[in-house]
């Protein structure tokens with residue numbers, strides 16, 4: 001049956017909830033003219049409701065013309081009820097986070113294993129709010145005017161010390177440019193370094209967004225397979241055919257497969273970049289979260305003249321703050337300042353100062369230590385639940401780090417149909433294959449984010465995955 005969710009805790013009558021869900025599905029074209037609705041008896045029994053509740057919801061839809069009743073055969077979606085705006089909104093938003101959907105999801109019982117979202121309910125609202133307020137009262141007048149493209153010196157000086165202490169990054173404050181998240185840092189790199197005839201050596205798989213940011217310039221990607229230790233250096237492309245502009249890596253915690261690049265590979269990579277006379281772009285998006293071993297120092301600290309280092313506060317604090325940064329080789333600083341200025345002038349000044357105070361007063365590190373314990377528990381809970389549900393048949397990919405794991409299922413291919421069946425069962429997972437450049441090697445794997453999913457949701461989510469996959473495997477086995 002199609003999926004209707006009801007929430008008995010909501011102060012909205014159940015009749016209204018069923019009516020609204022169906023109405024939305026009809027208007028958006030998800031349920032099309034002529035589709036036969038399941039009988040009121042069936043819906044009532046699946047949702048454990050009185051049949052009268054479902055009947056009243058259907059009657060309301062009938063009265064408003066959304067559905068028709070055919071004597072003896074049931075209820076059908078009426079024709080001509082498809083609000084283009086609903087569909088257009090969905091099409092225009094393809095590839096973007098579905099804002100309305102997220103809002104509905106928060107209300108419904110969908111369990112979303114989206115990766116890279118930190119525990120939003122643990123964001124230190126009060127402390128952050130007080131810091132912003134204090135900065136606003138005490139900051140010099142200049143913060144309310146136009147500022148320089150690289151961002152406030154106060155923050156860059158503090159960040160410089162923080163990065164040296166936590167990531168072994170070697171730089172002066174002048175080498176830092178504050179950006180709107182790591183994403184803008186990537187866009188600026190693409191704008192400054194790439195042309196239609198450029199080549200980029202890049203890990204495969206890697207987030208689809210990053211691929212798009214680079215390919216939009218016309219540049220060509222040269223994918224290098226990744227294994228449990230990040231990019232496989234033995235498969236770097238020969239330099240006789242193309243000289244890449246840069247090699248893109250996520251060495252602390254490869255996205256999505258989760259490996260950490262060992263020092264031998266890091267050194268091989270530096271040698272390759274020197275030979276190619278190209279840069280290494282090191283995306284260090286979630287490196288603070290390591291649960292069993294200490295964070296591994298950056299590649300930037302080994303070859304600061306070759307590495308463009310990208311950092312972000314999206315995972316360690318909040319993606320909504322849109323605070324990220326670039327640490328550049330000195331020779332590149334001026335061109336990136338210009339690119340940032342022409343993009344959006346500079347990052348918001350009050351937020352930058354607040355972030356500086358937040359780091360300097362020790363709140364950030366205290367917060368990171370606190371949530372690290374939470375994520376470590378959530379990660380273990382997820383692995384335990386998967387092992388309980390699937391035994392040794394699955395393989396878990398990824399170091400004890402970050403905010404997601406990858407699970408590989410030997411007999412399942414996560415095709416759109418399988419993903420849709422999971423979604424219908426109220427659980428959303430993310431296929432690794434979506435992020436693959438060379439298609440076909442990762443269809444058995446899904447990404448499961450646990451940052452913003454509590455232990456109860458993890459348990460229930462894995463149970464829903466188990467139920468769907470077991471049913472599918474059984475139907476494949478039956479003659």
Ligand SMILES: Cc1ncc(COP(=O)(O)O)c(C=O)c1O
Pocket residue numbers: 115116180181182183184207250255283285311312313314319323324
């Ligand atoms: C590998 C990687 N780099 C960069 C980003 C972008 O993060 P930000 O929110 O800082 O733009 C993400 C987002 O999840 C990511 O997974």
